Amino acid sequence: MALPSIFRKTEIESPADIEAASLRSDRFRLEREVDWQRLELIVLQLEKGRPRRIADEDLLELPVLYRKAASSLAVARETSLDAATLAYLESLVRRAWFQVYGPRSSLFGWLRRFFAGGWSASVRDIWLDICIALAVMVAGTVVGWLLVDRDSEWFYALVPSNFADARRPGASREALLETLQPTENADGLSYFAAALFSNNAGVCIMAFALGFCFGIPTLLLLVHNLALLGAMLWVFSGQDLTWEFAAWLSVHGTTELFAILLSGAAGLHIGRSMAFPGERSILSAASASGRRAAQVMAGCIFMLVIAGLLEGYARQLVGTASARATIGGVMLAFWLLYFILAPRPRDHDEPAIGKGGKR
Amino acid sequence: MSAATARLERGRLKRLRELVTPEGLSLPLSVASKSARAGAIILDLTILFLGTLIFLFLFTALGFSMFNVTNMEEVSPALELVAIIITLLLFLARHGYFLWFELGPRGATPGKRMLGLRVAARDGKRLTTEAVIARNLLRDVEVFLPTFFLLGGGQEAGVAGMAAFVWLMIFLLFPMFNKDGLRAGDLVAGTWVVEAQRVKLPEAMSLAPDRSREYRFGDAELAVYGEHELQVLERVLRQDNPEAMREVMETICRKIGWEAGSGDEREFLEAYYAALRAHLERGMRFGKRKADKFSADSP
Numbered sequence: 001m002a003l004p005s006i007f008r009k010t011e012i013e014s015p016a017d018i019e020a021a022s023l024r025s026d027r028f029r030l031e032r033e034v035d036w037q038r039l040e041l042i043v044l045q046l047e048k049g050r051p052r053r054i055a056d057e058d059l060l061e062l063p064v065l066y067r068k069a070a071s072s073l074a075v076a077r078e079t080s081l082d083a084a085t086l087a088y089l090e091s092l093v094r095r096a097w098f099q100v101y102g103p104r105s106s107l108f109g110w111l112r113r114f115f116a117g118g119w120s121a122s123v124r125d126i127w128l129d130i131c132i133a134l135a136v137m138v139a140g141t142v143v144g145w146l147l148v149d150r151d152s153e154w155f156y157a158l159v160p161s162n163f164a165d166a167r168r169p170g171a172s173r174e175a176l177l178e179t180l181q182p183t184e185n186a187d188g189l190s191y192f193a194a195a196l197f198s199n200n201a202g203v204c205i206m207a208f209a210l211g212f213c214f215g216i217p218t219l220l221l222l223v224h225n226l227a228l229l230g231a232m233l234w235v236f237s238g239q240d241l242t243w244e245f246a247a248w249l250s251v252h253g254t255t256e257l258f259a260i261l262l263s264g265a266a267g268l269h270i271g272r273s274m275a276f277p278g279e280r281s282i283l284s285a286a287s288a289s290g291r292r293a294a295q296v297m298a299g300c301i302f303m304l305v306i307a308g309l310l311e312g313y314a315r316q317l318v319g320t321a322s323a324r325a326t327i328g329g330v331m332l333a334f335w336l337l338y339f340i341l342a343p344r345p346r347d348h349d350e351p352a353i354g355k356g357g358k359r
Numbered sequence: 360m361s362a363a364t365a366r367l368e369r370g371r372l373k374r375l376r377e378l379v380t381p382e383g384l385s386l387p388l389s390v391a392s393k394s395a396r397a398g399a400i401i402l403d404l405t406i407l408f409l410g411t412l413i414f415l416f417l418f419t420a421l422g423f424s425m426f427n428v429t430n431m432e433e434v435s436p437a438l439e440l441v442a443i444i445i446t447l448l449l450f451l452a453r454h455g456y457f458l459w460f461e462l463g464p465r466g467a468t469p470g471k472r473m474l475g476l477r478v479a480a481r482d483g484k485r486l487t488t489e490a491v492i493a494r495n496l497l498r499d500v501e502v503f504l505p506t507f508f509l510l511g512g513g514q515e516a517g518v519a520g521m522a523a524f525v526w527l528m529i530f531l532l533f534p535m536f537n538k539d540g541l542r543a544g545d546l547v548a549g550t551w552v553v554e555a556q557r558v559k560l561p562e563a564m565s566l567a568p569d570r571s572r573e574y575r576f577g578d579a580e581l582a583v584y585g586e587h588e589l590q591v592l593e594r595v596l597r598q599d600n601p602e603a604m605r606e607v608m609e610t611i612c613r614k615i616g617w618e619a620g621s622g623d624e625r626e627f628l629e630a631y632y633a634a635l636r637a638h639l640e641r642g643m644r645f646g647k648r649k650a651d652k653f654s655a656d657s658p
Contacts, residue, residue: 098466208496287490
């Protein structure tokens with residue numbers, strides 16, 4: 001076999017006697033075979049994620065070897081009828097191309113760039129979608145309130161039964177206050193936090209992923225989730241507990257609702273760019289907005305981790321309404337400042353949706 | 360060639376794409392076949408399912424013994440830790456598995472790698488982290504939601520259940536309705552799944568001793584076949600199966616009007632292969648190509 005075995009990684013067999021080959025195209029192949037196999041070894045190490053195993057001179061030669069193989073392929077296609085060699089060269093050039101043009105930044109490098117401004121720049125890029133999603137969320141809350149206000153039976157339709165334990169229409173003030181009380185100690189709270197995170201992240205990813213259908217399911221999901229909030233708000237305000245309920249909610253709610261807002265906006269962004277691609281094709285519009293929205297979404301997951309911790313610990317341990325409201329307010333101010341003020345990375349994609357989408 | 364292989368060949372040609380790299384080189388790429396993609400996702404889901412099951416089994420075994428010791432009201436910290444790990448693990452399994460592997464240098468999950476597939480950017484540029492995140496977030500709606508829906512018996516929920524089922528099927532069957540086999544996630548992320556098999560470099564064919572003196576083929580004898588027959592002959596020679604070689608030799612001899620000898624099948628075929636390839640490659644250099652035996656010799 002011409003391919004070196006696993007145990008002789010660095011050795012490359014020298015080709016058989018070039019002059020012995022009777023065909024001109026085979027001589028062409030034998031003359032270049034060593035370079036191809038050298039490239040293949042480098043690519044193999046890169047694919048295995050072990051770039052350290054590659055000698056320095058090999059790594060420096062990689063672009064040269066890649067282009068040599070590519071031009072060999074171009075020549076061989078026109079002069080050789082050796083199907084096996086052509087198949088080998090095509091596969092080799094393709095693999096080398098994936099490595100030469102593979103993802104360049106490591107996950108860590110990507111994260112650093114992401115938190116240092118890439119994320120907030122993407123959030124700023126979809127401001128219009130955020131405004132739409134916010135309007136829809138407010139409308140959803142109002143709808144929930146109005147529906148329950150007209151007919152309290154709506155409450156049971158809107159709120160899943162596992163939430164509506166003591167918090168239902170007609171509950172006494174004491175029973176409602178009881179649900180807002182902190183627990184005595186932190187036992188079991190970390191599990192609670194983890195479960196909340198997992199659940200909320202699911203909702204957020206769904207809101208994003210549904211944006212694919214031109215954003216309409218995303219809007220419905222936002223309205224449905226926020227109508228639940230409106231219905232709850234109605235129950236509590238009926239017993240003059242609006243402030244207590246709002247403070248209780250705001251501890252994690254400012255972060256969590258913000259994350260839901262962003263993920264809804266991200267889904268909407270994709271849906272909107274597919275419905276109104278402007279001068280680009282639908283496919284390129286969708287992929288450009290998809291990448292921007294994905295960055296927003298990665299941030300949402302991070303926000304939900306924080307929201308889960310706040311919900312699981314801070315809300316259950318801090319008792320007074322004003323302290324709760326302070327935590328919530330500080331978190332909201334933090335997010336707003338971060339999204340507005342964080343610098344834009346120099347190589348960040350320019351938003352095209354704002355210009356292309358309106359035309 | 361049988362009908363089945365002809366259909367396979369047609370399918371392969373249909374999936375062939377040309378990708379132009381940033382330096383202007385055109386690279387042939389095959390879009391992954393739908394069956395390979397389905398196989399890959401089934402493999403990945405099996406790996407995920409078994410992995411989760413093993414972990415859950417270990418942890419529940421651990422947690423269960425603690426349940427017996429403590430009563431249900433008073434949750435022990437150790438049990439709580441187990442519960443947290445399980446919750447986060449399930450989340451990670453669902454979202455992290457595909458992300459982690461597709462961000463690696465191979466750009467493929469274990470299932471895809473086993474079937475020789477990988478993810479690539481559709482525009483020939485670099486595959487970005489954002490693109491991988493986007494295509495995997497949509498997987499949630501495409502793969503997990505229908506799975507949970509079916510497992511949860513959602514299809515028995517009357518009209519609403521049926522509507523949800525149809526709606527989910529649109530996502531699930533989306534790759535069937537476009538020529539690149541894109542699923543919704545690929546479309547949004549600007550990626551596609553292509554074939555990326557490793558091919559080994561076989562021996563050169565014309566290293567065998569030159570026998571052009573013993574077997575002399577004239578132009579008329581070489582003109583009967585084209586490139587397709589040459590490649591079939593190459594495959595037969597590489598497989599080195601005596602019966603197949605005998606059969607091919609007899610066919611060729613019948614065609615060119617020679618008397619087939621016996622015992623020298625390989626020598627004859629090697630000589631004919633070398634002569635035919637030299638003949639066809641000479642034509643190629645002058646811009647004349649002959650695809651198969653049915654096509655006319657003149658350009």
